[in-house]
Amino acid sequence: MTRARVRTLLQWALCVWLVLVILGAFFYAPSALGFKGESARIVFFHVPQAWVAVLAFCVNLVASLRYLRTRDALDDARAAAAARLGLVFSVLATVTGSLFANVMWNSFWNWDPREVSIVILLLIYAAYFALREAVPDEERRASLSAAYAVLAFVTMPFLVFVVPRIYWSLHPDTIIGATGKLKLQMDSRMLQVLLGSLVGFTGLFCWLYTLEVRLARVRLARAGREEA
Amino acid sequence: MPGAESLVWVAAVTVVIWLGLFAYCVGLARRVRRLEDES
Numbered sequence: 001m002t003r004a005r006v007r008t009l010l011q012w013a014l015c016v017w018l019v020l021v022i023l024g025a026f027f028y029a030p031s032a033l034g035f036k037g038e039s040a041r042i043v044f045f046h047v048p049q050a051w052v053a054v055l056a057f058c059v060n061l062v063a064s065l066r067y068l069r070t071r072d073a074l075d076d077a078r079a080a081a082a083a084r085l086g087l088v089f090s091v092l093a094t095v096t097g098s099l100f101a102n103v104m105w106n107s108f109w110n111w112d113p114r115e116v117s118i119v120i121l122l123l124i125y126a127a128y129f130a131l132r133e134a135v136p137d138e139e140r141r142a143s144l145s146a147a148y149a150v151l152a153f154v155t156m157p158f159l160v161f162v163v164p165r166i167y168w169s170l171h172p173d174t175i176i177g178a179t180g181k182l183k184l185q186m187d188s189r190m191l192q193v194l195l196g197s198l199v200g201f202t203g204l205f206c207w208l209y210t211l212e213v214r215l216a217r218v219r220l221a222r223a224g225r226e227e228a
Numbered sequence: 229m230p231g232a233e234s235l236v237w238v239a240a241v242t243v244v245i246w247l248g249l250f251a252y253c254v255g256l257a258r259r260v261r262r263l264e265d266e267s
Binding site: 004007011014018025026038039041042044045092095096099103204207208211212214215218221222 | 238239241242243245246249250252253254256257259260261263264267
């Protein structure tokens with residue numbers, strides 16, 4: 001089987017999986033207790049988006065460290081692609097969280113520690129792209145943004161995992177509790193859908209990331225041919 | 229805005245996000261394949 005055929009098969013498998021997750025989220029999982037209306041169903045999308053954002057920032061760190069070691073332009077492209085996807089999924093997590101906040105607390109924005117910390121994280125990674133745009137020289141841009149990415153990543157665990165747990169928050173109990181233990185006390189059907197959605201979003205991230213890297217590879221090859 | 233508490237509202241937002249991301253992926257895959265074939 002050719003690589004293109006495997007890719008097409010995986011693409012359609014992911015499509016079917018995503019449809020099943022959507023159906024499961026609205027027709028299979030029961031309503032959550034203690035939440036207004038059906039607002040809690042957004043958890044099946046909000047949590048995986050936040051997870052993928054963290055995963056993307058981890059990939060950004062690894063690619064940046066690799067660039068600092070190898071000075072390979074493709075590693076720089078990998079880092080930029082991961083940061084871009086991390087930013088997109090952070091925005092999606094913020095938007096879905098904000099919708100949930102509006103249903104639960106009648107306001108899209110409540111200056112909750114978790115809302116503020118995610119915005120600070122968004123600004124930190126937006127600055128990564130501002131830095132990339134500000135430096136015209138490719139090698140210098142790649143070096144500076146790789147170093148910045150390492151520093152940016154240091155703030156991520158604090159902003160995502162520590163700060164929201166230090167202060168009192170409106171945010172519902174998280175899956176990983178303040179003590180660092182897993183708290184998967186939810187209906188088994190809800191858990192199945194949540195885990196299914198985590199797998200689906202991770203697959204979507206892998207697909208997007210692979211496409212971005214392939215695109216960067218083509219662009220780099222073209223630029224190399226033009227230079228030669 | 230439709231009734232914020234309704235299932236329809238939550239469903240619409242989440243489905244739009246899924247479909248938007250998936251459609252973007254399909255479009256990007258086609259573009260990448262075309263560029264790879266050209267080069």
